[in-house]
Amino acid sequence: MSFSETVLTKIGNLSPAVVDATLRRLAENENIYRYLNVITQKKLSSINELNRVLVVSDTNIGDAVVIQSIIRVLKHYFPDCAVDYIYQLKAQPLIFNNPYINNDLPIFVDTNFTSTRNKASIESLLAEIDYDLIINLYPFFSSGALNYAKCPILVPFKLVADIIINTKDSPIQTPHVLFQLHNYITDLIHLLPYQLKPRDNTFPFECNKIYFSKTVFSNTNKLLKRLNIQSDAKIIFLNPDTSSQYTLIPLEFQVELIKNLLWLDRHDFILLGPGYTFQGIEHTLYNQIPVKLDNTKIIIIPDNISIDTYTGIIDRSDLFISGDTAQMHIAAAYKVCTDSKISFRNKTAMISLFGATNSKIYGYDSFSKVHLTSSQDAPSKVFEGMPDCKNLTCVHKTHKNCAEVRCFEGIKVKDIIEFIMDQID
Numbered sequence: 152m153s154f155s156e157t158v159l160t161k162i163g164n165l166s167p168a169v170v171d172a173t174l175r176r177l178a179e180n181e182n183i184y185r186y187l188n189v190i191t192q193k194k195l196s197s198i199n200e201l202n203r204v205l206v207v208s209d210t211n212i213g214d215a216v217v218i219q220s221i222i223r224v225l226k227h228y229f230p231d232c233a234v235d236y237i238y239q240l241k242a243q244p245l246i247f248n249n250p251y252i253n254n255d256l257p258i259f260v261d262t263n264f265t266s267t268r269n270k271a272s273i274e275s276l277l278a279e280i281d282y283d284l285i286i287n288l289y290p291f292f293s294s295g296a297l298n299y300a301k302c303p304i305l306v307p308f309k310l311v312a313d314i315i316i317n318t319k320d321s322p323i324q325t326p327h328v329l330f331q332l333h334n335y336i337t338d339l340i341h342l343l344p345y346q347l348k349p350r351d352n353t354f355p356f357e358c359n360k361i362y363f364s365k366t367v368f369s370n371t372n373k374l375l376k377r378l379n380i381q382s383d384a385k386i387i388f389l390n391p392d393t394s395s396q397y398t399l400i401p402l403e404f405q406v407e408l409i410k411n412l413l414w415l416d417r418h419d420f421i422l423l424g425p426g427y428t429f430q431g432i433e434h435t436l437y438n439q440i441p442v443k444l445d446n447t448k449i450i451i452i453p454d455n456i457s458i459d460t461y462t463g464i465i466d467r468s469d470l471f472i473s474g475d476t477a478q479m480h481i482a483a484a485y486k487v488c489t490d491s492k493i494s495f496r497n498k499t500a501m502i503s504l505f506g507a508t509n510s511k512i513y514g515y516d517s518f519s520k521v522h523l524t525s526s527q528d529a530p531s532k533v534f535e536g537m538p539d540c541k542n543l544t545c546v547h548k549t550h551k552n553c554a555e556v557r558c559f560e561g562i563k564v565k566d567i568i569e570f571i572m573d574q575i576d
Contacts, residue, residue: 244459
């Protein structure tokens, strides 16, 4: 972990109000903001041509899904420019069908960007390919792993500033990372040297899309058949897992939620996704549900299914419930089949429960002006914990070290059930 990460995290734990106010003042300082633009423009001014661009994702699956959305924007402005994408290997089934990516590079095998293996893979790539520009979207970049490149490297300080500015109570626009990524790339286009600027300099924000082969449909149908789930069944899919204890919906809360969903008796099945970070969590939940509540409606999804089949199950579900994690972004994205006329349903309603992370930055809510709505033809809703210790550094949850996890304080099961009764068919 870099020095800056360590300092910010420690200050955030000790004095959340101070760190929030300080980060917002820095982000809103006009001189600093102007300086970030000047630095970016200076780097871009050294580019003579734009034939090949490298986009570097953060190292998580969810980040890979979200960040790949900017490649479509780049290709809109520069259709003849090759765009390569470095991202997490585990996300490959969600990324490699993206028709806008020229060189699919799932070379992150560790979650730490600057690990020896990750650095070696990057250095090997940069020794083989010359890029005109590298857009590095790992926010806490703390190493010279990209210094082998002979081109400008952009680090997203301005993107982070724009997100922080818009997390205030009355934002100018949504701080959601998808929307701000689109703006960030559009701003870069306008800062390019005159001779490189495209004729068409407008591209409206569009929903995030992920692309799949038709095999997803057959694999999904096989799994549903094996689980004895009928094609017309009404399904709630609960993902009990997240990547951090600070985004994990508390176990007792999940048990209470499942009980209430069974009492509600409006769906044929409740599917429990497998635990990957918190292994076995789905079985722990299942074993705490009383038999009298007809727990035969609860079906545990096998933990060995591929991530694209997992996506197919989400698309088949009527309601998806999750904490802030990769599966939430997968559920929210519009699914496209690239090699068949078969279409995904794209009608999955979503409920996301937020703990440490800021729902305005990552969440999807059809009923809020400050959130982004999901790309599904169905409602999306955020429920967010708001303990008094919550602050902007909680976004960087990997390195939090809280004596007590209070992240979900304020969220009530009854509010979620009332929302389902009022808004979900």
